[in-house]
Amino acid sequence: MVAFITTSLLAPFRSSAQNADTRLAGRIELVRLVDVSASRLRIDIQYEESQLRQQVTLRLTEGLTDEELWALTNRLLAANGFTTVEVAGTDLLSVVRVGDAPGLARIGGELAIESSRRPGFEATVLRAANIPAQELLEALRPAISKNGQITLLGRGGLILIQDLAPRLDQTVELAARIDVPGEAALVERVEPSHLSATRLASGVAQAVTARDLVAGRPLTGKLLPMEGSTTLLLVAPRAELDSWRSLLQAVDRPEPVERREYRPLHFGLDEVASLLQQLFGEQEGAIDIVTDSLTDSLLVRATPTQHERIIELMDRLDAVDAPSRQSMRTYAVRNRPVDEVASLLENLLSSGAVSTPASQDSVVPTGTAGEPELQAAPTGVREAGPTPGLVITADEGTSSIIASGEPRLLDELERMLQTIDKRQPQVMLEVTIVALSQSESLDFGVELEKIEMSGNTLFRLASLFGLSSASEGTRTVSDASGLTGVILNPGDFSVVVRALETVNDGRSISSPRVLVNNNEQATLDAITEEPFLSVNASDTVATTSFGGAAQAGTQVTLRPQIAEGDHLILEYDISLSSFVGDSSDPALPPPRQDSSLSSIATIPDGYAIVLGGLDLSQEGDAETRIPLLGRIPILGNLFKNQSRSQSNTKFYVLIRASVMRGEKFEALKYLSRQTTEQLGVDDGWPVVEPRLIQ
Numbered sequence: 001m002v003a004f005i006t007t008s009l010l011a012p013f014r015s016s017a018q019n020a021d022t023r024l025a026g027r028i029e030l031v032r033l034v035d036v037s038a039s040r041l042r043i044d045i046q047y048e049e050s051q052l053r054q055q056v057t058l059r060l061t062e063g064l065t066d067e068e069l070w071a072l073t074n075r076l077l078a079a080n081g082f083t084t085v086e087v088a089g090t091d092l093l094s095v096v097r098v099g100d101a102p103g104l105a106r107i108g109g110e111l112a113i114e115s116s117r118r119p120g121f122e123a124t125v126l127r128a129a130n131i132p133a134q135e136l137l138e139a140l141r142p143a144i145s146k147n148g149q150i151t152l153l154g155r156g157g158l159i160l161i162q163d164l165a166p167r168l169d170q171t172v173e174l175a176a177r178i179d180v181p182g183e184a185a186l187v188e189r190v191e192p193s194h195l196s197a198t199r200l201a202s203g204v205a206q207a208v209t210a211r212d213l214v215a216g217r218p219l220t221g222k223l224l225p226m227e228g229s230t231t232l233l234l235v236a237p238r239a240e241l242d243s244w245r246s247l248l249q250a251v252d253r254p255e256p257v258e259r260r261e262y263r264p265l266h267f268g269l270d271e272v273a274s275l276l277q278q279l280f281g282e283q284e285g286a287i288d289i290v291t292d293s294l295t296d297s298l299l300v301r302a303t304p305t306q307h308e309r310i311i312e313l314m315d316r317l318d319a320v321d322a323p324s325r326q327s328m329r330t331y332a333v334r335n336r337p338v339d340e341v342a343s344l345l346e347n348l349l350s351s352g353a354v355s356t357p358a359s360q361d362s363v364v365p366t367g368t369a370g371e372p373e374l375q376a377a378p379t380g381v382r383e384a385g386p387t388p389g390l391v392i393t394a395d396e397g398t399s400s401i402i403a404s405g406e407p408r409l410l411d412e413l414e415r416m417l418q419t420i421d422k423r424q425p426q427v428m429l430e431v432t433i434v435a436l437s438q439s440e441s442l443d444f445g446v447e448l449e450k451i452e453m454s455g456n457t458l459f460r461l462a463s464l465f466g467l468s469s470a471s472e473g474t475r476t477v478s479d480a481s482g483l484t485g486v487i488l489n490p491g492d493f494s495v496v497v498r499a500l501e502t503v504n505d506g507r508s509i510s511s512p513r514v515l516v517n518n519n520e521q522a523t524l525d526a527i528t529e530e531p532f533l534s535v536n537a538s539d540t541v542a543t544t545s546f547g548g549a550a551q552a553g554t555q556v557t558l559r560p561q562i563a564e565g566d567h568l569i570l571e572y573d574i575s576l577s578s579f580v581g582d583s584s585d586p587a588l589p590p591p592r593q594d595s596s597l598s599s600i601a602t603i604p605d606g607y608a609i610v611l612g613g614l615d616l617s618q619e620g621d622a623e624t625r626i627p628l629l630g631r632i633p634i635l636g637n638l639f640k641n642q643s644r645s646q647s648n649t650k651f652y653v654l655i656r657a658s659v660m661r662g663e664k665f666e667a668l669k670y671l672s673r674q675t676t677e678q679l680g681v682d683d684g685w686p687v688v689e690p691r692l693i694q
Contacts, residue, residue, distance in 0.1 A: 023063045027055050030080060034095065037073040041066050043117055045084070047095035054080050071166075074120030078147075078164055083120040093119050098147045102162045123162040125153065126172065130181050133157040139178050139187045142233055143171045143226070166227060177222070177235060185221070186241060190232040194254045197232050199305070201225045203251040204244075211247070219243055255303035262310065263297045265318045266325045268411035272317065273298055279313065280306060293415065296408075329410050331401045335423040342394035342401060344420060345413065349390055424518040425661045427560040427568065428671065430608075431524065432654040433576060435508040438647065440501070443482065445624075445641030447496040449475060463626050465641035468496045510554055515660075515668070518562050527553035530579060530590050550589035552577040560657055566605040568657045573598040574611070576651060595651045608656040620645040 024033075031052035038045045056076055064072060077083055077095065084093045088106040096104055101121040108124055128136045137152050137159050144150050148163030150171075161171055178185050192200045204223050212218045221236025221244055236244050264272045269291045280287045280302070288301035300310060333341050390405035390413060403413055449462035468477045468486075475494045477486045482500025516522040529549040557573040575596040595612075603609050625631070625640030632639075660667045676683045 024058045024060055027057050030054050030056065030076060030082075033073055033076065037069050041070055041117055043070075043093055044091065045093045045095065052082070052095065056080075070117065074165065077120060083164065085121050086119045098164075101147070102149050105162060107160065118165055120165055121147075121163070122165050122168050123160065124168065124172065126159045126161060126175055128157040128159065128179055130179050133159055136175060136179055139185075140171055140175055142187055142189045143167070143174050170224070170227075174224075174233075174235065185235050186238055188234040188236075188241070190223070190234050190248060192230070192232070193252055195252055197225045197230050200248070200252050201232055204247050207247050207251055211243075223248075255305060257301055257303060258307060259299060259301045260307055260310075261292075261295075261297050261299055262314055263295075264314065264408055266320065266406045266408055267317055268407045269293065269296065269298060270411065271407055272314075275313070276300070276310065279309065296412075325406050326404060327407050327410060328402070328404045329414075331403065331414060331417050333399050333401060333417075333421050335421050338394045338396055338399045338401065341417070341420060342392055345392055345401070345416065348416065349392070425562060425659055426515055426517055426668070427562070428513065428515050428658040428660060428668070429522060429558050429560065430511065430513045430656040430658075431556050431558070431574075432608075432656075433508075433510040433554055433556075433574070434652040434654070435576065435578075436650040436652075437504065437506040437508075438649075439504040439645070440647075441643070441645040442502075443498070443500045443641075443643045444637075445498050446638045447494070448638065449494045451492060463629075463639050465624050467498045467641070468494070512556065514558070516558070516560060518560065521557065521559045523558075524556040525553070527551050527555070528579075548589070550579075550592060552579050552592050558655075562659055563602065566659050568603050568605060568659070569600065570603050570655065570657060571600045572611075572655065574653050597653060603655070603657055605657065605659045608654050611653040611655065612651050616647075616649040618645070618647045 024036075029052065031047070031049050033056070034045065034047060034052060037043070074084060078098060081098055082095055083098050083101050084095055085101050085105040086092075087094050087104050094104070098121070102123070105119070105121050105123045108122070126136075127133075133152055137150055140159070140161070141150055144161070145163055145167045148161070148167060148171075150162075151160040152158075153160050159175075161168060163171060174187070178187070190200075195203065201223050208219050220240045221234065223244070224233045224235065226233060234241075234244055234248075262272075273289045273291055276287065276289055276298075287306055290299040292299055300307070302310065390403055390409050392413075393402040395402055401417065403410055405413075445465045445467050447462075447464050447467045449464065450460070452459040468475050470476075475488060475496075477484060477496055480498065480500075482498060485495075485497035487495040510526065512524045512526075514522045514524055529551050531549045553576075555573075555575040559571040561569040561571075563569050573596070575594065577592055577594040579590045579592050597611055601609075620643070622643040623630075623640055624642075625636065629639040630636045658667070662668070673683065
């Protein structure tokens with residue numbers, strides 16, 4: 001479809017004054033830009049609207065004059081593969097593809113059209129006046145763009161040049177410089193090795209100025225950067241070429257490499273490092289980036305030119321507003337309770353563990369590229385602004401932490417989670433409680449009794465200690481343990497001898513085992529309860545009820561902490577109690593003996609340590625005797641009752657702690673398999689047996 005513009009399309013781009021400059025900003029379609037330019041400059045133009053739907057982005061700080069607006073339009077058309085031509089036989093300008101322009105552009109001998117209304121692609125004819133036309137053509141050929149053409153017309157020294165208008169102007173100007181009387185200027189194409197074409201041309205220009213001041217005469221020639229190209233054209237007399245080449249070689253050297261430090265204020269180190277790697281590809285030159293998580297900074301080794309681009313990028317990132325910086329991430333918690341991890345993170349955040357750096361410092365080397373010495377540089381310094389805090393939510397259903405905040409803070413949160421959420425090794429605790437008891441007692445007593453009658457008088461002489469009893473005038477001896485000797489002559493005399501020795505040697509062993517995580521508490525209890533009664537007496541009635549229960553047994557509390565070198569810091573509390581007799585009253589609990597150990601110790605991994613050694617010894621020597629007679633040596637044993645006892649109780653505790661560090665619980669499986677085999681219990685796993693394959 002062919003479209004013709006009207007002046008009403010210009011209204012959105014004009015100010016109140018008719019002659020004001022045109023202001024453009026934002027994204028605009030090429031067809032819209034062509035319409036605006038044609039209306040502003042009052043140019044008749046035709047084009048296919050469907051071919052010009054590409055959009056371009058403009059950021060212009062100042063308005064454009066008519067000539068600048070038309071030049072911008074033609075440049076953007078050429079960048080998208082189109083241009084404007086004045087077709088022969090018509091007064092209209094046409095928008096055509098650049099490849100079709102040489103066959104459509106009208107050939108003019110002079111460039112007489114106003115510069116503000118010139119087409120983007122033109123054709124003109126030059127005549128060689130001072131040098132051969134073929135030589136002039138070859139000299140001008142490097143100046144022609146890839147879309148242009150240069151052709152020799154006949155033998156009259158005419159040269160046809162067809163190219164984009166800016167390149168055509170350069171070529172015509174270059175032809176005027178070359179086609180002069182006298183020594184011919186040579187044209188060379190210069191390919192920079194290290195610097196860009198623009199920086200090389202600027203550096204050589206400064207070097208030429210300094211050289212002219214020193215030499216006292218100007219250096220003949222000119223170095224032209226080609227628009228839209230990475231090459232330069234050197235135009236100079238043959239005698240000056242060596243001087244130009246020396247300057248080019250001296251200036252076109254690699255830039256020194258510097259190391260600087262950058263601290264992103266809002267975004268993560270890994271994200272910024274990845275962005276820098278994408279910004280400087282192989283064509284831009286490699287840069288070295290080190291992510292320093294200790295100082296929360298990036299150490300970048302690059303050229304000064306590259307550092308300038310990095311500083312621009314960092315400024316742009318730091319200028320992003322707070323709502324645009326907010327991000328949300330989900331972190332899986334695999335080894336600890338999610339509520340516990342969330343609470344710990346909130347405590348760290350409230351204490352200021354995650355904060356924004358106060359400033360951004362660039363760091364540059366003070367010596368050569370090989371010296372690591374660093375010095376703070378003023379470039380890139382930025383003050384930190386307010387930082388939105390992190391919002392942390394614990395999701396128990398998925399055992400994950402959901403966090404919202406700036407990317408840099410989220411990266412620090414992720415590093416903290418990697419440190420906090422680690423699977424702790426387990427500790428197998430084996431406690432062996434040994435109670436040894438030894439007791440020995442000896443009871444020996446002799447009773448004598450003599451009865452005499454003299455007339456009506458009865459005489460009775462006795463040495464009694466409760467070994468026998470009198471019944472109806474006759475002394476009887478009940479059955480009892482031990483040796484009992486009795487001589488009875490009823491009504492006359494009696495002798496009772498009783499001897500008993502008791503020896504007791506006992507051992508009690510309790511060996512519980514428990515598996516506990518590092519820094520967690522394990523408790524083992526084996527309790528026996530002895531009930532007793534409670535009597536409530538009143539004026540009329542007494543009631544008996546359950547008064548409670550006395551407890552005795554073994555109580556073990558352990559808390560292991562794995563230290564360096566697989567040593568363990570063990571906090572233990574061990575209590576062993578037992579009933580030592582019957583209660584003297586049903587309303588009272590029975591007597592109880594307690595033994596306990598409590599301490600904190602460092603023990604080796606896998607070894608059994610012995611604690612306790614509580615030794616309780618008791619000795620008793622009781623004697624009931626007849627005064628004076630009982631003191632007679634040897635013979636005095638007939639007039640006494642003796643009881644001797646001796647007891648000894650020892651209490652030991654053996655603790656073995658074994659650290660289970662295997663990622664696949666190999667040690668725990670091995671110990672469990674041993675126990676199940678000893679108990680004859682099937683663990684449910686299939687047994688793999690060898691099989692003969694024929």
